[in-house]
Amino acid sequence: MARLKLIVAYDGADFAGWQSQRHGNTIQDQLERAFAAICGETVRVHGAGRTDAGVHALGQCAHADVTRPRIAPERWIGALNRHLPPAIRILRCTRVRPSFHARYSARAKTYRYVLWNGAVLPPFEHKRAWHVAEALDFGAMSGVLKRFEGEHDFAAFSANRGKPAESTVRSITVARLRRAGPRIIFEFTGSGFLYKMVRLIVGLLVQIGRGAVEGDEVRQRLSNSGARTTRTRLVAPAAGLILVRVRY
Amino acid sequence: MARLKLIVAYDGADFAGWQSQRHGNTIQDQLERAFAAICGETVRVHGAGRTDAGVHALGQCAHADVTRPRIAPERWIGALNRHLPPAIRILRCTRVRPSFHARYSARAKTYRYVLWNGAVLPPFEHKRAWHVAEALDFGAMSGVLKRFEGEHDFAAFSANRGKPAESTVRSITVARLRRAGPRIIFEFTGSGFLYKMVRLIVGLLVQIGRGAVEGDEVRQRLSNSGARTTRTRLVAPAAGLILVRVRY
Numbered sequence: 001m002a003r004l005k006l007i008v009a010y011d012g013a014d015f016a017g018w019q020s021q022r023h024g025n026t027i028q029d030q031l032e033r034a035f036a037a038i039c040g041e042t043v044r045v046h047g048a049g050r051t052d053a054g055v056h057a058l059g060q061c062a063h064a065d066v067t068r069p070r071i072a073p074e075r076w077i078g079a080l081n082r083h084l085p086p087a088i089r090i091l092r093c094t095r096v097r098p099s100f101h102a103r104y105s106a107r108a109k110t111y112r113y114v115l116w117n118g119a120v121l122p123p124f125e126h127k128r129a130w131h132v133a134e135a136l137d138f139g140a141m142s143g144v145l146k147r148f149e150g151e152h153d154f155a156a157f158s159a160n161r162g163k164p165a166e167s168t169v170r171s172i173t174v175a176r177l178r179r180a181g182p183r184i185i186f187e188f189t190g191s192g193f194l195y196k197m198v199r200l201i202v203g204l205l206v207q208i209g210r211g212a213v214e215g216d217e218v219r220q221r222l223s224n225s226g227a228r229t230t231r232t233r234l235v236a237p238a239a240g241l242i243l244v245r246v247r248y
Numbered sequence: 249m250a251r252l253k254l255i256v257a258y259d260g261a262d263f264a265g266w267q268s269q270r271h272g273n274t275i276q277d278q279l280e281r282a283f284a285a286i287c288g289e290t291v292r293v294h295g296a297g298r299t300d301a302g303v304h305a306l307g308q309c310a311h312a313d314v315t316r317p318r319i320a321p322e323r324w325i326g327a328l329n330r331h332l333p334p335a336i337r338i339l340r341c342t343r344v345r346p347s348f349h350a351r352y353s354a355r356a357k358t359y360r361y362v363l364w365n366g367a368v369l370p371p372f373e374h375k376r377a378w379h380v381a382e383a384l385d386f387g388a389m390s391g392v393l394k395r396f397e398g399e400h401d402f403a404a405f406s407a408n409r410g411k412p413a414e415s416t417v418r419s420i421t422v423a424r425l426r427r428a429g430p431r432i433i434f435e436f437t438g439s440g441f442l443y444k445m446v447r448l449i450v451g452l453l454v455q456i457g458r459g460a461v462e463g464d465e466v467r468q469r470l471s472n473s474g475a476r477t478t479r480t481r482l483v484a485p486a487a488g489l490i491l492v493r494v495r496y
Binding site: 009010011058087119122123124126127128 | 371
């Protein structure tokens with residue numbers, strides 16, 4: 001038995017997210033099907049994070065146990081890629097200690113969110129960026145961005161998945177924002193993220209950029225110690241979100 | 249009657265090329281359908297160049313005559329985009345003199361060709377770059393590139409379309425090549441291009457980069473005054489080709 005650590009990139013546009021579904025075309029399903037085709041047996045693949053339908057990855061991380069320890073880890077890259085659709089690619093494969101767990105051993109994740117702030121969304125950006133045509137106050141957005149850094153109760157930035165008992169306190173170590181032509185690129189690094197947290201943060205930032213919400217709303221939502229906001233929350237669409245890397 | 253000049257961008261992956269076909273899903277068909285939906289009558293769209301199936305455009309140019317001259321040109325952008333799939337976008341629309349012709353008035357075109365020279369093709373590059381996994385001698389390719397500049401008989405770099413009487417002399421004003429990580433990006437500007445000319449030039453450059461063909465082959469094929477080469481020619485796949493701009 002050998003435990004493999006995989007770095008996986010995918011264009012999430014045509015998949016029903018990471019997590020295996022009974023009738024769903026998910027990334028995890030595709031990976032497990034590729035392993036089954038190679039190994040002739042069921043191999044369970046564990047991901048670092050469950051990305052939603054339409055969300056992309058440049059460096060998702062996963063682990064899997066295989067019963068052929070003598071196959072060199074690098075050889076799995078080509079073998080798996082031959083059985084995967086071109087929208088999913090194994091970039092790296094290494095052998096790791098049996099105690100390594102893609103999800104529980106993760107120390108930090110970095111997400112990127114890409115927004116296209118121009119009149120027309122170019123064809124190459126379709127399903128890869130959020131198209132916001134109206135003018136955004138970049139200064140207003142960058143002015144409040146740093147408030148997300150540090151440890152906060154992000155309850156106001158999470159979508160309820162029926163686990164109210166779980167802590168909603170998370171820590172963001174780096175929150176960044178830059179402009180590259182009509183592109184506005186957000187980047188968040190943290191120890192962990194709640195469900196839809198990045199998309200809700202970006203949604204609020206865009207509301208602030210539009211001038212529809214005051215910048216002070218960030219402080220209020222973060223200090224509201226767990227109580228959900230009653231104001232309408234904007235969830236940035238999945239297409240703009242990219243899981244960039246997972247650190248261990 | 250007003251003549252409109254359109255700048256069109258498209259992701260060519262899912263289209264059967266530019267030119268209208270009886271049962272084809274082409275860019276021209278899509279544009280003419282959008283005009284028909286808006287105008288309630290047939291509007292013929294003339295493109296600067298007929299890109300093949302799978303070829304992309306950042307700045308294809310087209311013209312069309314409309315019978316509603318009082319609609320401001322800018323308003324056509326939104327109107328057409330509402331009737332087009334997201335993979336085709338009108339970027340600009342201006343009114344031009346009736347003698348302007350997208351194809352015949354064109355003075356120069358710039359094509360880009362993107363090659364991914366790495367072990368694994370990332371999902372975001374799928375259908376947008378040519379994946380060449382093996383090592384390429386960048387120096388050998390850039391060393392011969394400038395030989396394509398100037399006026400030459402490009403017969404050895406054209407695919408016969410049954411018009412043998414037509415001149416195969418063309419002029420390339422700029423031939424460029426650069427590396428950006430695993431990406432190798434070729435750029436060619438010229439007054440006109442023969443059918444598959446860019447893809448045959450890139451095909452030969454890759455054969456030279458692989459060491460399969462001597463660099464001197466470029467000179468031989470260009471000096472062979474119209475005679476076709478008997479050696480196997482490599483046509484770079486359509487997916488890596490982008491029509492960047494048309495100058496008038």
